[in-house]
Amino acid sequence: xxxxxxxxxxxxxxxxxxxxxxxxxxxxxxxxxxxxxxxxxxxxxxxxxxxxxxxxxxxxxxxxxxxxxxxxxxxxxxxxxxxxxxxxxxxxxxxxxxxxxxxxxxxxxxxxxxxxxxxxxxxxxxxxxxxxxxxxxxxxxxxxxxxxxxxxxxxxxxxxxxxxxxxxxxxxxxxxxxxxxxxxxxxxxxxxxxxxxxxxxxxxxxxxxxxxxxxxxxxxxxxxxxxxxxxxxxxxxxxxxxxxxxxxxxxxxxxxxxxxxxxxxxx
Numbered sequence: 001x002x003x004x005x006x007x008x009x010x011x012x013x014x015x016x017x018x019x020x021x022x023x024x025x026x027x028x029x030x031x032x033x034x035x036x037x038x039x040x041x042x043x044x045x046x047x048x049x050x051x052x053x054x055x056x057x058x059x060x061x062x063x064x065x066x067x068x069x070x071x072x073x074x075x076x077x078x079x080x081x082x083x084x085x086x087x088x089x090x091x092x093x094x095x096x097x098x099x100x101x102x103x104x105x106x107x108x109x110x111x112x113x114x115x116x117x118x119x120x121x122x123x124x125x126x127x128x129x130x131x132x133x134x135x136x137x138x139x140x141x142x143x144x145x146x147x148x149x150x151x152x153x154x155x156x157x158x159x160x161x162x163x164x165x166x167x168x169x170x171x172x173x174x175x176x177x178x179x180x181x182x183x184x185x186x187x188x189x190x191x192x193x194x195x196x197x198x199x200x201x202x203x204x205x206x207x208x209x210x211x212x213x214x215x216x217x218x219x220x221x222x223x224x225x226x227x228x229x230x231x232x233x234x235x236x237x238x239x240x241x242x243x244x245x246x247x248x249x250x251x252x253x254x255x256x257x258x259x260x261x262x263x264x265x266x267x
Contacts, residue, residue: 032065
């Protein structure tokens with residue numbers, strides 16, 4: 001439940017602590033400013049040594065809210081019948097805009113000054129640890145038995161699985177695209193073979209041309225045939241390398257012209 005007045009509202013409207021010996025327990029209060037003014041608040045209690053309140057004083061901006069944590073100090077004995085007579089009082093008052101908590105006047109919450117001060121009383125309730133665990137288990141069982149909540153849980157799990165599957169497919173497509181964009185080894189190997197073939201053809205051409213015992217007709221025919229064959233191999237290798245490497249279309253390679261007789265003699 002939520003308690004409120006003209007300036008602020010508080011949720012919940014009571015302080016409930018799970019009571020265990022030699023253990024601290026806390027309860028959070030949400031305080032909301034329901035006005036367009038800056039509102040200061042102050043928390044008081046009838047047992048200040050038993051409770052630790054932070055913040056116990058503050059300023060809330062217009063239409064804003066804050067959380068107050070009240071901590072029950074560790075107790076050495078159980079209260080009679082688990083009943084608590086402690087009370088809390090939350091005072092609130094309008095202050096000037098942009099007022100800082102450290103700048104609040106001493107008489108901000110003094111009724112004798114004639115200021116409009118609103119007060120709200122909160123009672124304290126103790127709950128045993130066993131009852132708290134029982135309530136938690138009952139809540140879990142109710143969630144499991146509720147068909148609507150169970151359906152929402154199943155839909156959430158299905159959405160998580162679908163997201164994971166989509167992520168895996170996306171990673172696969174990225175790896176596949178990277179492999180296609182890489183020219184690979186075939187194109188480089190074709191270029192190397194072409195260069196070696198040209199060099200071998202030139203060396204054979206120079207050797208046959210410079211040999212004194214070679215028949216001139218043979219010297220003219222052999223280099224031309226070797227050069228033509230090397231050119232065909234290079235062109236075929238380059239075409240296959242480009243096709244195998246990236247799969248992308250490339251401009252056709254023109255066949256190298258055969259060496260003429262005049263070029264052979266000049267070499």
